[in-house]
Amino acid sequence: xxxxxxxxxxxxxxxxxxxxxxxxxxxxxxxxxxxxxxxxxxxxxxxxxxxxxxxxxxxxxxxxxxxxxxxxxxxxxxxxxxxxxxxxxxxxxxxxxxxxxxxxxxxxxxxxxxxxxxxxxxxxxxxxxxxxxxxxxxxxxxxxxxxxxxxxxxxxxxxxxxxxxxxxxxxxxxxxxxxxxxxxxxxxxxxxxxxxxxxxxxxxxxxxxxxxxxxxxxxxxxxxxxxxxxxxxxxxxxxxxxxxxxxxxxxxxxxxxxxxxxxxxxxxxxxxxxxxxxxxxxxxxxxxxxxxxxxxxxxxxxxxxxxxxxxxxxxxxxxxxxxxxxxxxxxxxxxxxxxxxxxxxxxxxxxxxxxxxxxxxxxxxxxxxxxxxxxxxxxxxxxxxxxxxxxxxxxxxxxxxxxxxxxxxxxxxxxxx
Amino acid sequence: xxxxxxxxxxxxxxxxxxxxxxxxxxxxxxxxxxxxxxxxxxxxxxxxxxxxxxxxxxxxxxxxxxxxxxxxxxxxxxxxxxxxxxxxxxxxxxxxxxxxxxxxxxxxxxxxxxxxxxxxxxxxxxxxxxxxxxxxxxxxxxxxxxxxxxxxxxxxxxxxxxxxxxxxxxxxxxxxxxxxxxxxxxxxxxxxxxxxxxxxxxxxxxxxxxxxxxxxxxxxxxxxxxxxxxxxxxxxxxxxxxxxxxxxxxxxxxxxxxxxxxxxxxxxxxxxxxxxxxxxxxxxxxxxx
Numbered sequence: 001x002x003x004x005x006x007x008x009x010x011x012x013x014x015x016x017x018x019x020x021x022x023x024x025x026x027x028x029x030x031x032x033x034x035x036x037x038x039x040x041x042x043x044x045x046x047x048x049x050x051x052x053x054x055x056x057x058x059x060x061x062x063x064x065x066x067x068x069x070x071x072x073x074x075x076x077x078x079x080x081x082x083x084x085x086x087x088x089x090x091x092x093x094x095x096x097x098x099x100x101x102x103x104x105x106x107x108x109x110x111x112x113x114x115x116x117x118x119x120x121x122x123x124x125x126x127x128x129x130x131x132x133x134x135x136x137x138x139x140x141x142x143x144x145x146x147x148x149x150x151x152x153x154x155x156x157x158x159x160x161x162x163x164x165x166x167x168x169x170x171x172x173x174x175x176x177x178x179x180x181x182x183x184x185x186x187x188x189x190x191x192x193x194x195x196x197x198x199x200x201x202x203x204x205x206x207x208x209x210x211x212x213x214x215x216x217x218x219x220x221x222x223x224x225x226x227x228x229x230x231x232x233x234x235x236x237x238x239x240x241x242x243x244x245x246x247x248x249x250x251x252x253x254x255x256x257x258x259x260x261x262x263x264x265x266x267x268x269x270x271x272x273x274x275x276x277x278x279x280x281x282x283x284x285x286x287x288x289x290x291x292x293x294x295x296x297x298x299x300x301x302x303x304x305x306x307x308x309x310x311x312x313x314x315x316x317x318x319x320x321x322x323x324x325x326x327x328x329x330x331x332x333x334x335x336x337x338x339x340x341x342x343x344x345x346x347x348x349x350x351x352x353x354x355x356x357x358x359x360x361x362x363x364x365x366x367x368x369x370x371x372x373x374x375x376x377x378x379x380x381x382x383x384x385x386x387x388x389x390x391x392x393x394x395x396x397x398x399x400x401x402x403x404x405x406x407x408x409x410x411x412x413x414x415x416x417x
Numbered sequence: 418x419x420x421x422x423x424x425x426x427x428x429x430x431x432x433x434x435x436x437x438x439x440x441x442x443x444x445x446x447x448x449x450x451x452x453x454x455x456x457x458x459x460x461x462x463x464x465x466x467x468x469x470x471x472x473x474x475x476x477x478x479x480x481x482x483x484x485x486x487x488x489x490x491x492x493x494x495x496x497x498x499x500x501x502x503x504x505x506x507x508x509x510x511x512x513x514x515x516x517x518x519x520x521x522x523x524x525x526x527x528x529x530x531x532x533x534x535x536x537x538x539x540x541x542x543x544x545x546x547x548x549x550x551x552x553x554x555x556x557x558x559x560x561x562x563x564x565x566x567x568x569x570x571x572x573x574x575x576x577x578x579x580x581x582x583x584x585x586x587x588x589x590x591x592x593x594x595x596x597x598x599x600x601x602x603x604x605x606x607x608x609x610x611x612x613x614x615x616x617x618x619x620x621x622x623x624x625x626x627x628x629x630x631x632x633x634x635x636x637x638x639x640x641x642x643x644x645x646x647x648x649x650x651x652x653x654x655x656x657x658x659x660x661x662x663x664x665x666x667x668x669x670x671x672x673x674x675x676x677x678x679x680x681x682x683x684x685x686x687x688x689x690x691x692x693x694x695x696x697x698x699x700x701x702x703x704x705x706x
Contacts, residue, residue: 227678229681233639234431237681264545265556268545268546290630292538
């Protein structure tokens with residue numbers, strides 16, 4: 001039955017949605033059909049006195065299992081576009097406004113392919129950003145590559161940098177996350193002894209193996225390396241083993257439900273151990289809502305955090321005003337991405353996607369909203385990777401997610417639990 | 418070593434108490450009504466959501482909300498028995514299997530629709546507390562859950578053995594036709610049995626809430642262990658299900674401790690196979706049958 005479990009905070013399955021979307025799609029086709037027919041019969045498209053808007057595609061899962069996060073991403077995308085437009089749009093294009101065209105990829109790889117195709121063929125796009133989950137972004141970036149439309153993404157899979165020339169990844173890669181986690185373990189104790197527990201799935205196994213490979217190089221000793229079956233009823237026996245291992249840091253590669261049990265059990269046992277929960281659902285506002293005070297002092301890693309720069313804090317305030325939650329890593333990251341696109345458009349002075357790609361590849365920023373990333377600098381290498389990209393180590397302190405590592409990005413010292 | 422072993426046994430017994438509440442319900446329904454209730458886990462889930470909403474909306478402690486979840490589910494059980502199960506009782510058991518399985522799917526999907534798949538937790542003052550003595554510890558929330566579970570099982574035993582209705586239920590479970598000839602109204606007995614079983618599932622849900630998250634699929638985690646315990650403790654035998662559940666809990670805990678954290682269930686199923694090999698009708702089977 002464990003196959004039915006949904007990962008951490010990204011679960012919002014509403015079976016009724018399926019029929020609704022179908023209905024909507026039908027309605028959509030009727031409407032677009034009407035518009036196209038109107039175009040064929042010579043209806044004149046609306047042209048104001050201002051410059052033509054620049055179309056930016058946004059691919060996010062706003063329905064399906066990742067809906068909750070997808071909706072947050074769209075809110076951030078809208079915020080970013082509003083910010084660019086309020087600041088005067090793209091000046092080199094006569095103050096052209098950015099026009100966001102959102103498409104729902106429904107948390108589904110097949111839908112992602114068709115939606116990306118449809119978005120590209122139905123609109124004259126200058127660039128695209130999306131799609132939250134690496135599995136979805138990989139497919140979208142493939143379609144973009146073929147259509148020669150630049151896509152900029154916060155997704156972390158290293159796959160995205162292989163054989164692509166239209167994909168840009170301004171943030172840390174998955175392979176860098178493990179390294180940061182290990183370095184954080186050394187903050188806790190010079191003699192870092194780490195217990196790694198992971199659920200026995202593809203996600204748990206691949207992440208834990210990455211940690212195991214890098215540990216010796218970072219001078220971290222792994223004293224326990226143990227898979228468990230996800231969805232257990234009782235974490236006590238597992239924590240018993242952790243206790244017996246003598247570890248001073250615990251890496252738990254788990255989805256939310258298991259992680260809650262693990263954190264509670266550690267507290268009950270009275271075990272004094274630092275816990276690093278990694279990224280994903282762990283660095284979402286929902287995690288604190290679910291775990292409450294127990295989350296205090298827990299560590300994790302992210303590709304963006306809302307306190308990495310002054311600009312990030314401004315974005316956070318605005319995002320909070322609109323949604324009620326702090327700007328989570330993917331949301332904040334994609335605001336920065338929109339500004340990177342604006343910078344590229346400004347220099348390209350063209351809405352042609354190929355020219356936008358050229359301009360993105362020579363992007364080099366170290367200030368402003370576009371540079372709002374851990375490290376504070378963005379410049380793409382030939383593989384589309386930000387050469388300055390690095391993850392930021394975070395910790396839950398007083399119900400807020402605070403950057404604590406590395407020193408350059410730290411806004412507060414690591415709280416030793 | 419002894420400390421680890423003792424701790425593993427304590428952990429196992431504590432979680433076994435919860436398995437017991439679920440499996441006693443399944444075995445009671447099977448024993449009396451002679452159907453397998455595949456939806457039992459979903460009623461645990463409903464019990465959890467009742468406690469969750471009472472706790473978040475009115476600040477009622479999940480243990481106090483037992484007083485709500487048990488009667489509500491008892492009533493639900495009586496109604497389900499009266500309006501649904503009663504209509505499919507007959508020589509053919511396929512409709513019964515389809516009915517309870519469909520009920521399970523229906524409840525799962527309804528809860529997905531209304532509650533979404535998010536994990537919901539209730540945090541009580543005793544959720545993270547534990548009693549420590551020597552090197553051992555006992556989590557308070559689980560200890561309370563275990564004690565209440567054992568208390569409820571004891572009450573059920575007293576009910577089955579001392580009251581007329583309880584005796585009628587046992588009579589109906591031993592031989593339905595003879596019981597009817599003796600003037601026992603089967604519909605009434607069946608309704609009470611189904612209601613009681615669901616009330617126990619609701620109790621399990623409320624007791625779980627202080628230390629486990631509620632989500633639509635949560636029942637499936639517990640119902641698997643319950644079915645294993647029911648088979649191992651002999652179908653229809655309440656005391657057998659209780660003992661088997663505690664054994665399952667300990668077996669799982671020892672498995673995780675000494676075999677591997679992903680092998681807890683291996684030990685459980687090995688134990689089940691061994692039991693079935695040597696006592697094919699389960700631990701609770703009477704001799705001479």
